[in-house]
Amino acid sequence: xxxxxxIAPAQRKPAKSRSAIFAIGLILVGLHVAIALxxxxxxxxxxxxxxxxxxxxxxxxxxxxxxxLGRDFLTLVMIGSRIALIVGIGAVGIGAAIGxxxxxxxxxxxxxxxxxxxxxxxxxxAFPVLLLAMxxxxxxxEASLWTATLALGIAMSAIVARLTRILVKRVLQNDxxxxxxxxxxxxxxIVLRHILxxxxxxxxxxxxxxxxxxxxxxxxxxxxxxxxxxxxxxWGRLLQEAQGTVYTAPLGAIAxxxxxxxxxxxxxxxxxxxxxxxxxxxxxxx
Amino acid sequence: xSLLVAxxxxxxxxxxxxxxxxxxLLSVGASPEQIAAARAQVGSDLPxxxxxxxxxxxxxxxxxxxxxxxxxxxxxxxxxxxxxxxPLTLMAFALAILISVPLGILSAVKSERWYAQVLSxxxxxxxxxxxxxxxxxxxxVFSINLRWLPSGGFPTRGWEEPLDAVTKLILPVVxxxxxxxxxxxxxxxxxxxxxxxxxxxxxxxxxxxSFAGALRRHGLRNGAIPVISILGIELGSAFLGAxxxxxxxxxxxxxxxxxxxxxxxxxxxxxxxxxxSTLLVLVVGFIADILQRLVDPRLRSERARI
Numbered sequence: 125x126x127x128x129x130x131i132a133p134a135q136r137k138p139a140k141s142r143s144a145i146f147a148i149g150l151i152l153v154g155l156h157v158a159i160a161l162x163x164x165x166x167x168x169x170x171x172x173x174x175x176x177x178x179x180x181x182x183x184x185x186x187x188x189x190x191x192x193l194g195r196d197f198l199t200l201v202m203i204g205s206r207i208a209l210i211v212g213i214g215a216v217g218i219g220a221a222i223g224x225x226x227x228x229x230x231x232x233x234x235x236x237x238x239x240x241x242x243x244x245x246x247x248x249x250a251f252p253v254l255l256l257a258m259x260x261x262x263x264x265x266e267a268s269l270w271t272a273t274l275a276l277g278i279a280m281s282a283i284v285a286r287l288t289r290i291l292v293k294r295v296l297q298n299d300x301x302x303x304x305x306x307x308x309x310x311x312x313x314i315v316l317r318h319i320l321x322x323x324x325x326x327x328x329x330x331x332x333x334x335x336x337x338x339x340x341x342x343x344x345x346x347x348x349x350x351x352x353x354x355x356x357x358x359w360g361r362l363l364q365e366a367q368g369t370v371y372t373a374p375l376g377a378i379a380x381x382x383x384x385x386x387x388x389x390x391x392x393x394x395x396x397x398x399x400x401x402x403x404x405x406x407x408x409x410x
Numbered sequence: 411x412s413l414l415v416a417x418x419x420x421x422x423x424x425x426x427x428x429x430x431x432x433x434x435l436l437s438v439g440a441s442p443e444q445i446a447a448a449r450a451q452v453g454s455d456l457p458x459x460x461x462x463x464x465x466x467x468x469x470x471x472x473x474x475x476x477x478x479x480x481x482x483x484x485x486x487x488x489x490x491x492x493x494x495x496x497p498l499t500l501m502a503f504a505l506a507i508l509i510s511v512p513l514g515i516l517s518a519v520k521s522e523r524w525y526a527q528v529l530s531x532x533x534x535x536x537x538x539x540x541x542x543x544x545x546x547x548x549x550x551v552f553s554i555n556l557r558w559l560p561s562g563g564f565p566t567r568g569w570e571e572p573l574d575a576v577t578k579l580i581l582p583v584v585x586x587x588x589x590x591x592x593x594x595x596x597x598x599x600x601x602x603x604x605x606x607x608x609x610x611x612x613x614x615x616x617x618x619x620s621f622a623g624a625l626r627r628h629g630l631r632n633g634a635i636p637v638i639s640i641l642g643i644e645l646g647s648a649f650l651g652a653x654x655x656x657x658x659x660x661x662x663x664x665x666x667x668x669x670x671x672x673x674x675x676x677x678x679x680x681x682x683x684x685x686x687s688t689l690l691v692l693v694v695g696f697i698a699d700i701l702q703r704l705v706d707p708r709l710r711s712e713r714a715r716i
Contacts, residue, residue, distance in 0.1 A: 157579060205596050247688075251687075251688075251691070254653070254654070255687075259651070262672040262680075291670070336538065340538070340540045343540050343542075343543075347540075347654065347657070348654065350659055363542070363546060367546055370546065370550060370554065377546050377547075378547070378550075380545040381540070381547070383571060384543070385538045385539055389534065389538045392537070
């Protein structure tokens with residue numbers, strides 16, 4: 125009956141909708157990149173400038189109104205794009221650098237070392253990224269953009285390491301690796317020539333997802349007061365400050381959130397799109 | 411074994427924090443002798459190995475030490491804070507299951523219908539929304555505009571005022587539950603898809619079972635296995651993730667205790683909260699493991715590690 129017809133086609137969506145997803149992701153992320161680049165040399169007002177009265181309602185002069193110190197909300201939200209991209213890319217980069225090396229080590233290590241590393245990674249992963257990042261931030265003497273980025277990168281490296289470890293182990297079982305090994309290739313060249321090219325595509329999709337996770341975690345850190353202070357404030361800090369004046373200026377508590385969500389969704393869609401374009405037989409469910 | 415590794419990771423992670431814990435409890439002008447005395451009292455002057463042994467034995471005696479700042483035994487404060495965080499987490503968890511399991515199954519079975527598509531978009535949105543922002547939005551709507559619910563706080567006498575306590579927990583619980591169900595729904599949906607495409611379901615259908623009957627008899631059990639392990643992870647992280655939500659709604663739970671302890675470099679308190687959380691995450695994982703074995707007899711024999 126009608127039930128049976130709904131089963132089969134649902135698992136595979138046509139390739140067309142997948143490239144559409146990729147395109148939407150690209151547009152959303154591209155928009156934020158454009159805004160971020162614009163803020164480097166132009167913003168409507170200065171980040172710390174008292175541009176108007178306190179808590180002004182939205183107007184032609186201040187599209188999103190002003191905060192409790194008279195700063196222009198739009199300016200702050202725009203700068204938030206730049207901060208988010210810096211932290212997101214930085215954190216994923218650091219997490220990737222540490223994680224891939226650790227994962228490779230674990231995959232190549234002796235059984236005992238591998239077991240110990242795997243157990244430690246499992247436990248680290250059981251903790252939310254945010255909690256680990258909080259500890260790293262607490263360990264550094266002052267909150268800055270760099271500490272937040274570093275903290276998130278370290279916190280995420282465990283996830284990358286575990287993924288890399290599993291991927292590498294899978295590649296190692298292949299015949300071409302055995303062939304390379306028996307023909308006397310050195311380890312570094314096997315890693316560079318056979319392993320990395322094979323695990324790279326999966327890793328990249330994962331990095332796009334982690335970019336979104338990093339941005340949410342950074343916003344949460346900032347919201348808790350553990351992120352970078354103004355003028356480098358992220359959307360998280362804007363939201364924290366705006367929460368106090370949510371009665372009089374609700375837009376301040378809404379706009380940074382919308383900006384944040386649109387960037388994260390953009391990154392997630394990019395990841396989904398990449399995964400599908402690369403391997404159309406695999407479903408996106410997961 | 412994994413418990414020991416967890417404690418080790420925790421211990422050394424904490425020792426990595428710079429800033430002498432004992433220095434923070436003395437005034438800035440403390441003399442070197444005073445600092446040395448404080449270090450001796452705390453035990454941070456001992457070699458690392460000795461500290462670790464002491465740390466372990468103290469745990470087994472359930473002695474978490476006393477707070478540097480308030481002088482209150484850590485175990486007492488953790489217990490008190492737990493009376494806020496635990497109900498918050500458990501209620502949110504239960505609500506999340508109630509929301510996500512039926513909706514997840516529905517969105518997989520009826521994936522062609524418009525409402526299933528909407529559900530899938532909403533769950534995608536939910537993953538991108540930070541918990542604290544959803545909390546702020548809910549406050550904006552239900553506390554400020556509609557004036558139905560309080561925007562935060564907790565009765566000073568705690569659960570001695572049950573009605574007040576429950577009222578103040580509604581918004582935080584809903585916030586956590588909605589965020590959790592967004593992620594959970596995707597897993598339930600994926601698990602259901604796997605079941606729908608499976609051979610045993612097709613066989614059951616071919617043998618004349620109705621679709622709903624086949625799903626009930628064969629699908630649920632199989633679909634439950636991956637979902638249970640995700641549930642375990644989600645419960646653990648919801649417990650730890652309470653930090654942010656407690657801040658949004660100014661709840662005096664474990665999260666705000668941890669945040670304050672980190673700000674004040676109050677070692678015993680940080681340690682106490684983290685120990686308890688680790689223990690809880692591991693115990694929940696263990697329970698999830700047992701549940702999986704109960705559901706799937708094949709797992710009762712030794713499982714291969716990936």
